[in-house]
Amino acid sequence: MAALSRRRFAAGLAATALPHGAAAQFVAERNKDGALAYASDEFAPLIDFRALVDHPVVIDAVDVLDHSDKTKFVRVRSKDGAQGVIIANKRLWHTYSLLDTLFRPVLLGKDARDIQRIFDLLFRVNYPRGYKYSSMPYFIIQGHIELAIMDMFGHMLGKSVAALAGxxxxxxxxxxxxxxxxxxxxxxxxxxxxxxxxxxxxxxxxxxxxxxxxxxxxxxxxxxxxxxxxxxxxxxxxxxxxxxxxxxxxxxxxxxxxxxxxxxxxxxxxxxxxxxxxxxxxxxxxxxxxxxxxxxxxxxxxxxxxxxxxxxxxxxxxxxxxxxxxxxxxxxxxxxxxxxxxxxxxxxxxxxxxxxxxxxxxxxxxxxxxxxxxxxxxxxxxxxxxxxxxxxxxxxxxxxxxxxxxxxxxxxxxxxx
Ligand SMILES: [Mg+2]
Missing domain, CATH: 3.20.20.120 (Enolase-like C-terminal domain)
Known part of the structure; x- marks a missing residue:
């Protein structure tokens, strides 16, 4: 009984709907009838990089840096020389082909300020349709690239990544x-x-x-x-x-x-x-x-x-x-x-x-x-x-x-x- 009370209490803290738009983009909310419905079909980024940076940040390279048998890095560079670096997870060794064949061709030449939307469209809409590959091996590649891009924006703006989000x-x-x-x-x-x-x-x-x-x-x-x-x-x-x-x-x-x-x-x-x-x-x-x-x-x-x-x-x-x-x-x-x-x-x-x-x-x-x-x-x-x-x-x-x-x-x- 105590367990039930505790769990009911947690549920009682909940709002009845997800925050609109940006907080949980395209995750359905319960409407007044209890049906799960999309609150909006308008994309709204969680971090608005276009508001933070007033010029395009064109992605020029997404590289795996092979430092040693033990250590690799993923680095993203922009055409104007900004870069971000992340230490690679060991699972990159086994999932690298998704970076090579799926993500890199889509990202090169794109404006990194739109990264959330680019990933969203790659997953849902654009060929080769990320959702067909959906699970950890797919998202771990997205994770490496996105974290390197966050590092890059932090360096460009002279801010910590934590400060980019508020x-x-x-x-x-x-x-x-x-x-x-x-x-x-x-x-x-x-x-x-x-x-x-x-x-x-x-x-x-x-x-x-x-x-x-x-x-x-x-x-x-x-x-x-x-x-x-x-x-x-x-x-x-x-x-x-x-x-x-x-x-x-x-x-x-x-x-x-x-x-x-x-x-x-x-x-x-x-x-x-x-x-x-x-x-x-x-x-x-x-x-x-x-x-x-x-x-x-x-x-x-x-x-x-x-x-x-x-x-x-x-x-x-x-x-x-x-x-x-x-x-x-x-x-x-x-x-x-x-x-x-x-x-x-x-x-x-x-x-x-x-x-x-x-x-x-x-x-x-x-x-x-x-x-x-x-x-x-x-x-x-x-x-x-x-x-x-x-x-x-x-x-x-x-x-x-x-x-x-x-x-x-x-x-x-x-x-x-
Ligand atoms: Mg565990």
Whole structure:
């Protein structure tokens, strides 16, 4: 009953309709009869780059910079020499052909001030019709390019990306140390997590439970319960603990595990069930008092609306790169806000890779808790400044234009087309 009350309360905060136009472009709203209808067919950009820049910013190049086996960058350049750079996600290695064949031909020669509309038309209308490829591999390419363009506009305007979207709401961001391993024993994992938490001065941590998409099998017998109860005991009652099941369970098992998590004061339960099984995940969210989080693979705006409206999850976790970039993820934040829900973005990165997410969380007002920060990977094979790492559990929003990271010129030399 308590769970139902809490969820009704969240729904009670919701407005009856999505914000008009820009906030959730072309995501249907409920009309007075409860039918889902488009509020408008007029395009309105979330960030009006034409108002910010008074001349065309013609896209001249979209390049993948092949720095090393470990590190690549995506760089966008304009005809008049502006550029923006983003560190590539490893999944670019496998999805690069979509950049090469689908996105680059459409973008070259276009005015970057219209980027939101260009992506929208590529997805819906223009050949080769992005929606035919729709899902994470498509939107991760859009995400790389869009984030590089946001960095470019920031540099052009001498503003941080957070400031492009309005007044930044945070000057520093508190992080949780995100662990990604299941090949450790519970005891080893507690030792490792404690070491990273202490080193960073973090007030929050996330550990992996279950067996990742393995149909109720634990990573090793008894690991989940030993890990959760053990880490609570070791790190104390004040530590914020998140757990991530990566789609490990069916609903009855997930609910049973969830009761154990509640007994140990876990703050959210990420992906209890297979990510595409919205109904099963909702059964878990409905049954438990604790918040269920999810959405890292999700990219569909209408599905985000369904999740937010119906409580498919309590906390939405879009990834700014997997979900198609900064602006498209702001739309998800706005959809969530409409239904009284909060955002805890997925982004297990560290060091300079974290900068775009920091600007994103500084741009929204329904950011939940602590920002994800990968515990075990602070080393880069290139030089950059300023150094980004948590001190006393927080990272200052990088100052300077764009995402606030300057890369050693050497890393921007090699071009792979
Ligand atoms: Mg996850």
């Amino acid at each position: 007044e930044p709401k945070l000057g520093e961001v508190a992080v949780y140390m995100s662990r990604l391993s299941r090949d450790t024993s519970a005891e080893e994992e507690i030792d490792i997590a404690e070491r990273y938490v202490v080193e960073a001065g973090a007030k929050a941590v996330k550990v992996k439970i279950g067996g990742r998409m393995r149909i109720n099998a634990d990573a090793s017998p008894g690991r989940t319960e030993a890990l959760v109860s053990g880490i609570r005991k070791r790190l104390g009652d004040d530590m914020v603990i998140y757990v991530d099941a990566n789609g490990s369970y069916d609903a009855p098992t997930a609910i049973r595990v969830g009761r154990m998590l509640e007994d140990n004061g876990v703050a959210f339960y990420e992906e209890p069930c297979e990510w595409e099984d919205f109904e099963m995940t909702k059964q878990v969210a409905d049954a438990l008092e604790m918040p269920v989080a999810g959405g890292e693979q999700d990219t569909s705006l209408p599905k985000w609306r369904w999740m937010a409206e119906h409580g498919g999850v309590d906390i939405l976790q879009p990834d700014i790169m997997y979900n198609g970039g900064f602006i498209r993820t702001m739309m998800v934040a706005n959809i969530a806000k409409t239904f009284g829900r909060r955002i805890a973005p997925h982004y297990p990165r560290s060091g300079p890779e974290t900068a775009p997410l920091m600007h994103f969380v500084a741009s929204i007002d329904n950011f939940e808790g602590f920002m994800e920060y990968r515990a075990d990977q602070n080393e880069t094979d290139f030089d950059y400044e300023p150094i980004i790492k948590p001190v006393n559990g927080v990272i200052a929003l990088p100052e300077g234009s764009g995402f606030g990271v300057q890369y050693d010129a050497k890393v921007l030399r090699t071009v792979e087309n």
